[in-house]
Amino acid sequence: MLRFIVRRLLQLIPTLGGLSxxxxxxxxxxxxxxxxxxxxxxxxxxxxxxxxxSLGLDEPVMVQYLAFLRRIAQxxxxxxxxxxxxxxxxxxxxxxxxxxxxxxxxxxxVTAGIPLGYLAARRRGSVLDVAAVGGSLLxxxxxxxxxxxxxxxxxxxxxxxxxxxxxxxxxxNRTDLSGLVVLDGLRTGEFDVVWNALLHLALPGVAxxxxxxxxxVRMTRASVLEVVGEDYVRTANAKxxxxxxxxxxxxxxxxxxxxVTSVGLLTGALFSGAVLTESVFAFPGIGSFIxxxxxxxxxxxxxxxxLLIATMYVFINLLVDISYSLLDPRVRAQ
Amino acid sequence: xxxxxxxxxxxxxxxxxKAPEPADSRDGHTPLLGRRAAKxxxxxxxxxxxxxGGHGAGVWRTAFDRMRRSPMAITGAVIVAVFVVVALFSPVxxxxxxxxxxxxxxxxxxxxVFVGPRAENWLGLDNLGRDQFSRMVIGARQTLLVGxxxxxxxxxxxxxxxxxxxxxxxxxxxxxxxxxxxxxRVIDMMLALPTLLLAVTVAALVGPxxxxxxxxxxxxxxxxxxRLLRGAMxxxxxRDYVLAARALGxxxxxxxxxxxxxxxxxxxxxxxxLTLATAIIDAAALSYLGLGNPDPAFPEWGTMLxxxxxxxxxxxxxxxxxxxxxIVTALGFTLLGEAMREALDPKxxx
Numbered sequence: 001m002l003r004f005i006v007r008r009l010l011q012l013i014p015t016l017g018g019l020s021x022x023x024x025x026x027x028x029x030x031x032x033x034x035x036x037x038x039x040x041x042x043x044x045x046x047x048x049x050x051x052x053x054s055l056g057l058d059e060p061v062m063v064q065y066l067a068f069l070r071r072i073a074q075x076x077x078x079x080x081x082x083x084x085x086x087x088x089x090x091x092x093x094x095x096x097x098x099x100x101x102x103x104x105x106x107x108x109x110v111t112a113g114i115p116l117g118y119l120a121a122r123r124r125g126s127v128l129d130v131a132a133v134g135g136s137l138l139x140x141x142x143x144x145x146x147x148x149x150x151x152x153x154x155x156x157x158x159x160x161x162x163x164x165x166x167x168x169x170x171x172x173n174r175t176d177l178s179g180l181v182v183l184d185g186l187r188t189g190e191f192d193v194v195w196n197a198l199l200h201l202a203l204p205g206v207a208x209x210x211x212x213x214x215x216x217v218r219m220t221r222a223s224v225l226e227v228v229g230e231d232y233v234r235t236a237n238a239k240x241x242x243x244x245x246x247x248x249x250x251x252x253x254x255x256x257x258x259x260v261t262s263v264g265l266l267t268g269a270l271f272s273g274a275v276l277t278e279s280v281f282a283f284p285g286i287g288s289f290i291x292x293x294x295x296x297x298x299x300x301x302x303x304x305x306x307l308l309i310a311t312m313y314v315f316i317n318l319l320v321d322i323s324y325s326l327l328d329p330r331v332r333a334q
Numbered sequence: 335x336x337x338x339x340x341x342x343x344x345x346x347x348x349x350x351x352k353a354p355e356p357a358d359s360r361d362g363h364t365p366l367l368g369r370r371a372a373k374x375x376x377x378x379x380x381x382x383x384x385x386x387g388g389h390g391a392g393v394w395r396t397a398f399d400r401m402r403r404s405p406m407a408i409t410g411a412v413i414v415a416v417f418v419v420v421a422l423f424s425p426v427x428x429x430x431x432x433x434x435x436x437x438x439x440x441x442x443x444x445x446x447v448f449v450g451p452r453a454e455n456w457l458g459l460d461n462l463g464r465d466q467f468s469r470m471v472i473g474a475r476q477t478l479l480v481g482x483x484x485x486x487x488x489x490x491x492x493x494x495x496x497x498x499x500x501x502x503x504x505x506x507x508x509x510x511x512x513x514x515x516x517x518x519r520v521i522d523m524m525l526a527l528p529t530l531l532l533a534v535t536v537a538a539l540v541g542p543x544x545x546x547x548x549x550x551x552x553x554x555x556x557x558x559x560x561r562l563l564r565g566a567m568x569x570x571x572x573r574d575y576v577l578a579a580r581a582l583g584x585x586x587x588x589x590x591x592x593x594x595x596x597x598x599x600x601x602x603x604x605x606x607x608l609t610l611a612t613a614i615i616d617a618a619a620l621s622y623l624g625l626g627n628p629d630p631a632f633p634e635w636g637t638m639l640x641x642x643x644x645x646x647x648x649x650x651x652x653x654x655x656x657x658x659x660x661i662v663t664a665l666g667f668t669l670l671g672e673a674m675r676e677a678l679d680p681k682x683x684x
Contacts, residue, residue, distance in 0.1 A: 018523045137672075141611060141664035143618045146639060146657045153646050272530030276619055294534055294623055306531055 004325060008318050019310055023303050024068050077304030082296050087304035091286060096179030097167055098285035101278065102270045104201045105208035110263065113213045117220025117259075118252070124225065132217050139214030144273045148207035148280040155203055163200050165282035172196055204281040208273045212266040219262050223255040230254070257328055264320025271309050393600075397677040407673030413666025420471060421478035428468040433631050438463035446648040457655055460638075461645060469633040470655055476627070476634035477614055477663065480548050484613040485606050487552025492559025493602060495521060499560070500567025500598070501590035504576070518564070521557045529554035529612075533620055544627040544634070551616045555609050562605055566598035573597075600678055607671030611664040618660055635660050 052058055059067070071077075077087040120132035156164030163169065167181055174193045177184045182201075185194035227233060228251060236246045274287030282288065286305055293301040401407040420427060430436065440449050441463045449459040457466035499517040502510035533550035540546045570576065571594060579589045618636030620626055626637045635656040642653035 014519055015523055018519060022523065137665060137668060138661070141615065141661050141668055143615050143622070143636075143639070143657065143660060145619060145622045145643075146653070146660075149643055149646055149653070153650070157647055269529070272619075275530060275534070276622065279623075290531070290534070291623060294625065302534070309531065 001325070005318075005322060008321060012314055012318065015314055016311060019307065020069060020072065021065070023307055024065050072307070077307065078300035080293075080301045081298045082292070082301075087300050090289065090301065091305060091308055093179070094284060094286045094289050096181075097283060098271075098274055098278070098287060100167075100180055100182060100197075101201060101204055101208060101274060101283060101285055102267065104205035105270060105273075106212060106263070106267065108205055108209040109212035109216050109266075112209075113216030114220050114256070114259065117217040118224055118255075120217065121221045121224035121228065129221075132221065136214035136217040139210045142210065143276075144207060144210060145276040145280055147210055148204065148277050151203045151207055152280060162202050164203065167200050167284060168193070168196050169200075200283075204277045204283050207280070208270065208277045211269060211273060212263070215262055215266060216259060219259045220255065223258050224251060227251050227255040253327070257324065260323055260327065261320060264317055267313070267316050271313070393678070397674070400677040401673055404673050404677070406669050407677070410666050410669030410671075410673060413662060414670055417474060417663050417666060418478065421474040424471045424475040428465075428471040430465040430468040432464065432469045432472040432633050434465075435463045436465070443645060443648075448645070448649040448652070450651065458651060460652055461641070461649070466652070466655060469638060470635075470659060473633040473635045473638060473656065474659070474663075476544070476632050477617070477636070477660075480544065480551070480617045480634065480636075481610045481613045481667075483548040484551035484555065484617065485609045487549060488555025488559050488609055488613075489602070489606050491553070492556040493563050495556065496560030496563035497567065497590075497595060500564040500571070501587075501594065503564070503568060504571030504594065505580075505586045505590060514564070517560075521560045524557040525561075530616065530619060533616060534623065534625065542625045542628055544629075544632065547617050547620050547626050547636075550620060550625070551613045554616065555612070558609070559602060559605060563598060563602050566601050567594050570594045570597050601675075604671055604674045604678065607667055607674060611667035611671070614660060614664050614667070 075088055077091075079086055080090055083090065116132050120129040123129055152164050155162045168174070172193060174181065174190055175184060175188045177187060181197040182194055185191065185197065233246065233250050236250045241250075271287070274285060275290050276287070277283070278285045278287035279291035286309070290302065290305055292298070293305070437449065437455070437459050441447060441459050441461060443461045448461070449455065449463075451458045455465050455467060457470060460466050460469060495517055499514040499521075502517075503514035504510070506513060533547075533554045536546070536550040536553055540549065567590075576589060576593060579593055584593075614635075617626070617634070618639055621634065621636030622640040622643075624640075626640070627634055639653055639656040639660065642649075642656065646653050
């Protein structure tokens with residue numbers, strides 16, 4: 001197990017290294033370098049050249065790349081062109097909001113998707129099955145931002161039962177421990193804040209959950225159908241094991257393996273969805289900030305955020321593989 | 335007595351197998367290797383036929399037969415056919431110019447005055463007094479263009495990378511495996527970026543335009559195609575016909591291109607159908623992010639939907655038409671692709 005983790009961690013190095021080269025080349029190719037972004041429009045050509053020299057941009061590419069790596073290693077991803085704050089700082093202040101939203105969406109998707117997929121498989125061909133399969137196809141084919149807008153118009157603007165923007169109602173006082181509003185509220189006992197935050201999470205959470213939910217229902221259904229036909233399930237039933245035991249120990253344990261993988265991969269897709277969902281609901285996470293950065297062409301923010309998200313995505317996939325090998329002894333043996 | 339017809343039959347069939355040989359020697363003074371290659375090609379063809387044959391029909395043929403009976407496939411095919419016909423003949427179908435603000439004095443978005451469906455404008459007017467139906471029809475063409483080109487980009491680049499990696503891994507020995515490893519690390523890196531972010535990166539770099547959307551969405555699909563083709567080629571690489579071809583000394587690039595590749599394309603073709611759906615949805619998302627085509631002369635469903643969001647509470651129909659069009663079209667391609675995948679997957683046959 002340890003060797004497996006170490007090997008996977010070592011494999012991370014070339015992946016992240018390659019990614020950094022890609023991003024570095026991308027940074028180099030950007031139109032209008034920092035000499036245009038940092039200096040006023042009427043600066044002379046000499047001033048611009050001087051700034052390039054002081055930033056080391058006249059050095060050979062290899063030297064620049066090493067300097068870029070050194071800056072990254074020190075946690076310096078540059079400065080936002082619009083807010084003037086460090087990219088890492090911007091990321092850290094917004095990241096908890098996105099984590100909270102993504103976890104909410106994933107919880108909705110998993111808690112609804114797995115039972116739904118199981119029931120659809122066990123009652124194959126029933127109304128429930130057709131509805132689950134049809135609904136999940138529809139969910140995959142609906143643009144996330146459109147769904148988000150519909151939810152916003154219906155539940156927030158027409159019915160007025162749920163808030164349509166931000167993480168908390170304006171003027172809410174709370175003790176900030178980690179940036180995770182719900183968790184902080186539970187720890188400090190401010191349950192009104194928790195309730196307030198959950199209400200604000202409801203609409204963006206459902207919108208963001210749509211695609212993972214659809215995928216999980218389909219995966220679970222297909223996977224359960226395959227496992228139910230296996231010999232060991234028949235054996236277990238023939239031995240007279242209780243239905244619940246067969247379901248949890250034999251069917252679900254095997255059927256959930258591919259689902260676990262897809263949950264990991266879906267977490268990456270969640271970041272894409274977050275860009276759209278957060279911008280619709282003015283949710284102050286990294287997604288809405290990336291949206292703003294695309295509007296203002298804030299390149300340091302874009303590259304920095306993408307590097308951080310990609311790194312996280314790679315780590316999430318590592319965690320998925322580890323959990324996979326915990327669940328499936330056959331993977332461990334290889 | 336009964337042995338005679340059967341032996342006759344056999345000799346006949348043997349002659350049938352030999353038949354192409356004289357043709358081969360005729361078409362050129364092919365060196366030994368070439369003639370061998372021709373023989374092996376024939377062998378692989380026969381093997382392939384027998385392998386697929388089973389019940390006298392090819393794998394594509396049986397898949398097609400299965401699809402004809404599947405309501406999912408028929409629904410998908412009908413949607414896709416209608417979409418493609420509308421897209422191809424859109425200038426003929428559209429009753430008005432999509433950019434003409436003919437009824438501009440009847441619509442006042444600021445005062446929430448919109449015009450709904452009526453006899454002359456089947457789907458009403460948009461916020462600038464243009465005929466919504468004409469814009470939807472012309473938009474189908476743009477949407478099809480985005481979907482097809484993006485898929486071709488993803489398919490082309492992905493198949494090139496995946497095919498090279500797969501061929502190298504199967505036939506290239508130790509060096510080949512290293513090439514494969516290198517290419518796959520690059521692919522993994524691309525997979526490590528969420529598709530929309532990858533697309534946003536490309537789009538932000540090139541600037542907003544229709545080409546940007548097509549390239550961006552296409553690039554995001556490259557790793558999927560590459561992995562798929564490589565996987566299929568690896569599984570084909572261990573088949574007997576490849577071994578036979580190698581044993582007979584067929585050149586490696588010929589084995590890769592003529593023997594392995596055609597047999598590996600099935601899953602990739604299925605994936606392109608599914609990718610068309612993804613491409614249309616992703617293109618809409620990029621348009622919403624303001625990276626789509628800014629030229630109003632070429633309405634595109636994603637851009638129309640993004641523009642209509644501003645009036646969602648006063649004139650929801652402006653957003654609902656393009657949204658429905660996107661959903662239904664994506665659904666059509668998804669249904670067709672899923673049905674194809676099921677029809678080709680022996681595990682799912684009943």
